[in-house]
Amino acid sequence: MKIAVLVSGGVDSSVALKLLKDQEHDITAFYLKIWLEDELSFLGNCPWEEDLSYVTKVCEQLEVPLEVISFQREYWDQVVSYTIEEVKAGRTPNPDVLCNTRVKFGAFYSALNGRGFDKIATGHYAIVKQNNGLYELHISPDPIKDQTYFLAHLTQEQLSRALFPIGHLKKSELRKLACDFDLPNKDRKDSQGICFLGKIKFKDFIQEYLGTKKGDIIEFETGKKLAEHKGFWFYTIGQRQGIGLSGGPWYVFSKDIEKNIVYISKNYHNIDKPRNKFTIGKFNLISGRKMQLNNLTVKLRHGPGKYNCTIEQVDNNQAIVTLDKNDQGIAAGQFAVFYKDNICLGSAVILG
Numbered sequence: 001m002k003i004a005v006l007v008s009g010g011v012d013s014s015v016a017l018k019l020l021k022d023q024e025h026d027i028t029a030f031y032l033k034i035w036l037e038d039e040l041s042f043l044g045n046c047p048w049e050e051d052l053s054y055v056t057k058v059c060e061q062l063e064v065p066l067e068v069i070s071f072q073r074e075y076w077d078q079v080v081s082y083t084i085e086e087v088k089a090g091r092t093p094n095p096d097v098l099c100n101t102r103v104k105f106g107a108f109y110s111a112l113n114g115r116g117f118d119k120i121a122t123g124h125y126a127i128v129k130q131n132n133g134l135y136e137l138h139i140s141p142d143p144i145k146d147q148t149y150f151l152a153h154l155t156q157e158q159l160s161r162a163l164f165p166i167g168h169l170k171k172s173e174l175r176k177l178a179c180d181f182d183l184p185n186k187d188r189k190d191s192q193g194i195c196f197l198g199k200i201k202f203k204d205f206i207q208e209y210l211g212t213k214k215g216d217i218i219e220f221e222t223g224k225k226l227a228e229h230k231g232f233w234f235y236t237i238g239q240r241q242g243i244g245l246s247g248g249p250w251y252v253f254s255k256d257i258e259k260n261i262v263y264i265s266k267n268y269h270n271i272d273k274p275r276n277k278f279t280i281g282k283f284n285l286i287s288g289r290k291m292q293l294n295n296l297t298v299k300l301r302h303g304p305g306k307y308n309c310t311i312e313q314v315d316n317n318q319a320i321v322t323l324d325k326n327d328q329g330i331a332a333g334q335f336a337v338f339y340k341d342n343i344c345l346g347s348a349v350i351l352g
Contacts, residue, residue: 001118002026003163006104007058007066009051011178011185012123014058016165018181020121021062027121029064031055032071032108057184069111071103078102084209087233090257091333096150096302097347105158121163125171126151126344128162134287135159137344142170143304150302152337152347156288206233215260217243220253221267235262238329251328268328275326280336280348281318291346297339300327300350306339318351 003020007013007029020027033048052068059066079098086093109120124147125140135156140146154162166174178186212230219226227245229235232255234242239252243264251268255261285291293313297306298321308324321336332352338345 002116003028003119003121004108004112004117005029005064005121006108006123007031007055008123008191009054009058009185009188010123010191011183011188012125012166012174012190014054014123014183014185015169015174015177015181016121016123017058017064018062018177018183019165021064027064028117029055029059029066030108031066031068032103033068034071034075034103054185054188061184069108071107074103074107075099078107084206086333087206088210089333090232090255092236092331093333094150094335097153097335100151101153101155101158105154105162109158109161119161119163121165123166124151124164125167125169126164127167128159128164137286138167139339139342139344140167140169145171146304147302148339148344149299149335149337152286152335152344153284154286155284156286159286203234207231213260215262217245217262217264220263220265226264229262232257232260232262236329237331238268238327269326275328275330276323277320278330278336279314279318279320279351281351282349283319283346284348285346286344287346291338292340295340296345298323299337299339300330300334309338311338319348 003025005013005017005020005027007017008031017027017029031052033052056066079095079102082098083093083095104122105120112120125142125145126148127138127140129136129138137148137151137154137159139148151162169177175186207230210231210233215229215232216225217227217229218224235252235255237252237254240249243250243252245264248266250264250266253263253265253268255263293311296309296311298309299306307327310322312320312322314320330350332350334350335347336350337347
């Protein structure tokens with residue numbers, strides 16, 4: 001096949017590139033330059049330069065052609081602006097989910113139009129299988145590294161052109177392969193954080209665009225003002241770290257967006273607050289078909305944790321999800337991702 005391989009400078013995409021090279025596909029590596037030099041110049045030097053240096057070394061070693069494409073405007077329009085607006089509205093966005101569906105398997109695929117590529121390959125931990133003419137998204141055997149949560153917003157069409165060469169591997173196995181291949185980045189640590197920020201702290205990014213605005217931190221049970229904050233947008237429901245008050249632990253209980261008030265409690269888990277039920281909407285079902293609502297599990301964030309759940313359909317646009325256990329961090333704007341056994345069925349947005 002003729003395959004476009006998205007590489008980041010990390011070990012995962014590099015091993016994916018090597019595996020495809022060894023399978024004798026016609027491959028071209030692509031590095032998407034997404035650092036917003038004008039918009040994020042206040043945050044210091046461009047972090048992409050180190051990434052690109054590793055990409056270049058890997059491609060030279062493997063003798064794979066490399067193309068560097070500027071996708072700064074696409075990331076701003078499709079991912080960054082969404083993130084800012086969601087935070088401003090008091091919701092909890094997940095930019096990495098939108099990055100995959102809108103950019104990597106969206107705008108990037110469109111940019112390849114006419115060049116004859118059969119597939120887009122990435123270093124995601126996930127597996128694509130075909131079943132009765134449909135493409136299915138299966139979880140990786142490594143429950144900690146599995147990245148189906150970030151891919152659950154893909155459509156059937158997008159999944160049909162996706163290729164995940166390392167999806168069958170555990171991280172320990174991949175690291176061993178990187179050493180066996182003697183890749184230049186075999187010992188490089190995994191990147192953390194949001195796709196377009198690199199090592200930049202999300203709080204610093206949000207402060208630049210939403211600024212600061214003093215408001216009250218109030219104890220939920222008593223109505224007593226305990227401190228002041230610099231803007232409700234710096235806090236998420238269920239947050240424990242970063243509140244900065246003694247006598248806790250304190251948790252963010254709720255936010256009043258209109259009055260710029262953050263309510264906290266140190267009895268968060270004891271308060272009669274629904275933490276196992278929420279409303280969802282804006283569905284994306286990967287198969288394109290109606291989802292069976294029995295015997296499902298759901299993830300509310302990336303990681304190995306899942307809940308058994310029941311779903312009550314309200315109408316075509318909304319449904320109510322009930323978890324078998326409480327979750328302290330249910331927040332509007334998050335993606336709920338649903339599974340049937342090892343198959344990722346798709347996602348929906350938590351409305352409240």
